[in-house]
Amino acid sequence: xxxxxxxxxxxxxxxxxxxxxxxxxxxxxxxxxxxxxxxxxxxxxxxxxxxxxxxxxxxxxxxxxxxxxxxxxxxxxxxxxxxxxxxxxxxxxxxxxxxxxxxxxxxxxxxxxxxxxxxxxxxxxxxxxxxxxxxxxxxxxxxxxxxxxxxxxxxxxxxxxxxxxxxxxxxxxxxxxxxxxxxxxxxxxxxxxxxxxxxxxxxxxxxxxxxxxxxxxxxxxxxxxxxxxxxxxxxxxxxxxxxxxxxxxxxxxxxxxxxxxxxxxxxxxxxxxxxxxxxxxxxxxxxxxxxxxxxxxxxxxxxxxx
Numbered sequence: 001x002x003x004x005x006x007x008x009x010x011x012x013x014x015x016x017x018x019x020x021x022x023x024x025x026x027x028x029x030x031x032x033x034x035x036x037x038x039x040x041x042x043x044x045x046x047x048x049x050x051x052x053x054x055x056x057x058x059x060x061x062x063x064x065x066x067x068x069x070x071x072x073x074x075x076x077x078x079x080x081x082x083x084x085x086x087x088x089x090x091x092x093x094x095x096x097x098x099x100x101x102x103x104x105x106x107x108x109x110x111x112x113x114x115x116x117x118x119x120x121x122x123x124x125x126x127x128x129x130x131x132x133x134x135x136x137x138x139x140x141x142x143x144x145x146x147x148x149x150x151x152x153x154x155x156x157x158x159x160x161x162x163x164x165x166x167x168x169x170x171x172x173x174x175x176x177x178x179x180x181x182x183x184x185x186x187x188x189x190x191x192x193x194x195x196x197x198x199x200x201x202x203x204x205x206x207x208x209x210x211x212x213x214x215x216x217x218x219x220x221x222x223x224x225x226x227x228x229x230x231x232x233x234x235x236x237x238x239x240x241x242x243x244x245x246x247x248x249x250x251x252x253x254x255x256x257x258x259x260x261x262x263x264x265x266x267x268x269x270x271x272x273x274x275x276x277x278x279x280x281x282x283x284x285x286x287x288x289x290x291x292x293x294x295x296x297x298x299x300x301x302x303x304x305x306x
Contacts, residue, residue, distance in 0.1 A: 003133040018262035022255035028053030032103035087132030112176035156215035157279040164272040227278040234271035
């Protein structure tokens with residue numbers, strides 16, 4: 001439960017960061033870590049922009065509490081959960097990294113390059129949260145038999161994750177060169193052709209859909225039901241995300257569409273991770289043949305002598 005809440009909170013920080021951007025509240029608190037030179041919280045004179053920016057900062061504190069909950073929960077389990085514990089500590093340090101990059105974003109007066117780095121740090125946080133959640137669920141499901149998958153499924157899942165990572169990076173370039181690079185005020189943009197970058201971004205999205213379709217076909221009816229469900233869900237999310245992206249491109253990039261697209265980007269990345277982890281789990285859970293020294297015959301899942 002704790003690890004799932006951390007995933008939800010990680011997605012929430014991506015969305016609230018988007019709200020800060022599209023409402024022009026990036027410098028609502030003009031200093032960091034204090035909101036002003038003398039106050040931690042925004043003053044009444046800062047208005048709505050100060051409240052939006054400060055709320056986003058507070059969410060970092062909430063994330064620290066949630067990650068602490070994951071760490072404590074992992075430590076208190078009767079059965080050791082070292083992989084979950086390592087993942088939760090990784091989350092904690094990525095939360096710290098995210099906060100520091102956010103502070104640098106303010107100090108650099110919303111440089112689109114640092115804004116892009118801030119988004120990538122948030123996606124790294126989401127990555128650690130999803131992996132930790134998957135490890136916690138795998139720990140609970142230990143010992144359950146999983147159907148073997150063809151090698152091409154693993155190849156497709158790796159390709160899906162790699163192209164999605166490239167899609168996220170190119171998406172930051174599309175944002176940094178567009179109208180919502182960091183603030184609605186006169187912030188300089190990344191000097192690349194926005195139309196060209198968005199076209200590349202769209203082509204990568206189509207490639208992702210194609211790879212997901214190939215993976216779903218490769219899984220077949222006899223494949224892992226868990227991996228199939230994850231892949232079907234991922235396809236649904238990425239198609240919805242593509243529709244939102246198309247709408248925002250055809251309607252002069254409205255703020256609401258940008259916010260929805262940021263939510264979609266978090267869901268797509270989380271979905272790609274889950275597909276890859278599900279395929280990996282199915283391929284790595286097969287019992288190994290061990291030769292019995294007495295009978296010289298192979299046996300499955302040999303246990304050490306008592």
